[in-house]
Amino acid sequence: MPPTAFLFDLDMTLVDSSALDDWRTRQLWQHVRANMGQVKPFAFSTVSAHELPGRLKALGHRVAVVTSSPRWYAEQLLSQFGVTYDALVAYGDTTQHKPDPEPINAALATLGAAAEDAYHIGDAPIDVEASYHAGVASIGAGWGVRDLETFCSAAPDILVLKPSSLLKLDTLERRGYFAEVLSDGLEPKAHRGSILPCGGTPVRYALGRYFTASDPRHATSKLSSNLLTLKNGDGPASVMGRALGEFLKKIDWTPDYIVPVPPKPSQPRNRFKAVLEAAEPWIPEETNVYLDGLACVKEVQGYKAMGPLERAAAIRGVFASKYTWNNGRVLLLDDVLTTGETVTESARVLMANAVAEVRVVALGKDQQVFMHKQCPSCGRTMKVRTNSYTGEKFWGCSGYPDSCQYSENL
16 A cells, blocks of 8 residues: 655755854754755756655645754755755754654654654664654665665665656556565566665675674565575575576666675585576676675674774785686675675776776665663573574574573564
8 A cells, every 4th residue: 555644854855054064063053044045956967856745745645744854944944945844854843853753752642643654764874763762664765875885774765766656656666676676576666766876986886785793673684585495505695696687687877797796615506606697687798797706805703893904904905816807897796785894905907907997786785773672681692583493583682502591572
């Protein structure tokens, strides 16, 4: 069923207020008030962002604006750009503010809408986190996002890069990221937001979000389950191969070679072999796949427990290139993008062996945990675990089995 309510952030979502950033951050409101004319619209050929509330209201949906800015400021901008809405929740209207869910809950109460029937649209991680805590699906206003490297680790449920995509309500649930939509058994509706841009050097993309076991979202994420299964078996390979194929069809860049991040010396199985075989129908004819393009020449112990700086030092010299790449373009394939040190070092080795350009695509991007659940017995972090007999998921202490055996119904 189409959603009945849309909740919009204001700054950098409905309007481009970047010219006021410094004054707003420093709360120099007299300067803000004197320079409101510097706020600009996000102009697109079909629908501008500030027109979205009116368009959605005309379709019969309820609309609210939820902002952490003062009410006078919000009302002036909404009037200035002719934004129509049913409810406004501004900074002074609630005790708590984003990423707390109180402002979203207040807007839902005013609209008389249920959380499961609403979307919250914003440009920043605090918008995504507030949506999660309120139980509302989140949509990223990609046109206002300025820090992709931060945003991709707190990514919304759906990312739209042009406002008109929000009006295509019949396909909205299929406009998620390729690997997530396919893992959920749906047919993706391809658009630019089907690929999660991750910024960085080399250029990085992800085909979905990966939630660790300490994140409550892990329990319902089929992609997260597929990525864990893929480490030891080929069951999800066809789904992951199709997601990679959709990526290759959509991206405006054709690689000369596709090379996966290599397995460790102690792991002879290449977890990407079956994925790349499944993706073969969508791989361009001029693109060559080299499973052995990179080799891992030594094992790094305790890598996952290291911080980014430790990882960067530890992984230096771990990979070797088997080929000279004739100034070709390489697409580097990884399963989960975490700190990015593995792909950075892989790209460095490739570039040192006559590669003209490296881009990275990961099947999943690890996500910031929005809610930590503590074990009431020992204080350790709780994890989503799976009963090996029944297959049911439950909360279990991370100290299990040696230190603590506390568990709770999920």
